Amino acid sequence: MGSSHKKQGKIADNNAKKAKIFGKLVRLIQVEAKKSGGDVNSPGLAAAIKKAYKENMPKDTVERAIKKASEAGDTQPVMYEAYGPGGVGLIITGLTDNTNRTSPEIKDILAKNGGSFGTSGSVSWNFTLNEDREWIANTPMDIDEDTKEHLVHLIELLEDHDDTQDIYHSANI
Numbered sequence: 001m002g003s004s005h006k007k008q009g010k011i012a013d014n015n016a017k018k019a020k021i022f023g024k025l026v027r028l029i030q031v032e033a034k035k036s037g038g039d040v041n042s043p044g045l046a047a048a049i050k051k052a053y054k055e056n057m058p059k060d061t062v063e064r065a066i067k068k069a070s071e072a073g074d075t076q077p078v079m080y081e082a083y084g085p086g087g088v089g090l091i092i093t094g095l096t097d098n099t100n101r102t103s104p105e106i107k108d109i110l111a112k113n114g115g116s117f118g119t120s121g122s123v124s125w126n127f128t129l130n131e132d133r134e135w136i137a138n139t140p141m142d143i144d145e146d147t148k149e150h151l152v153h154l155i156e157l158l159e160d161h162d163d164t165q166d167i168y169h170s171a172n173i
Helices: 002-036 043-054 059-068 099-111 145-160
Strands: 076-083 089-096 127-129 135-137 164-169
Touching: 002 043, 002 059, 002 089, 002 164, 043 059, 076 099, 089 099, 089 135, 099 145, 135 164, 145 164
Parallel strands: none
Antiparallel strands: 076 089, 089 164, 127 135
8 A cells, every 4th residue: 555655656746747848848839839930840840849759748739839829928938048066057948928037036046056147158159059959068077076966956946947948058967
């Protein structure tokens, strides 16, 4: 009886994580669909769809998100350049309907966890945007175990923010 209860709790945790990921992916698909007029061959929408399928999102959920894009609010993409523990470069991408809310919240998470905002171009110069629209560090830096622990914790907190889509870093971990 005890192990069954643990298993149910684990399933609920996994379902909650999946729902959060799917919610973020649906918003990404909607923004890209709106930008591309629903053209699934556009690079942005194609990359968003690929990302959704990689997370095992059902095809009908993807199609509904594209269809609903015409009804979606004024959600817009944002990108923040920041520094994490040990000077690790961070690129934080997201979608928001209110940058006046999202920017200070991201800045607060960074400040409370050994990070800080960078200026435009201060971090992105060391990254390349690949064909899947993911930022890849050009010269990853080595960090010690303590810094790695702090960085992983910071990334987890940033990922929990509803408006965050992806976090890329320049650490070699």
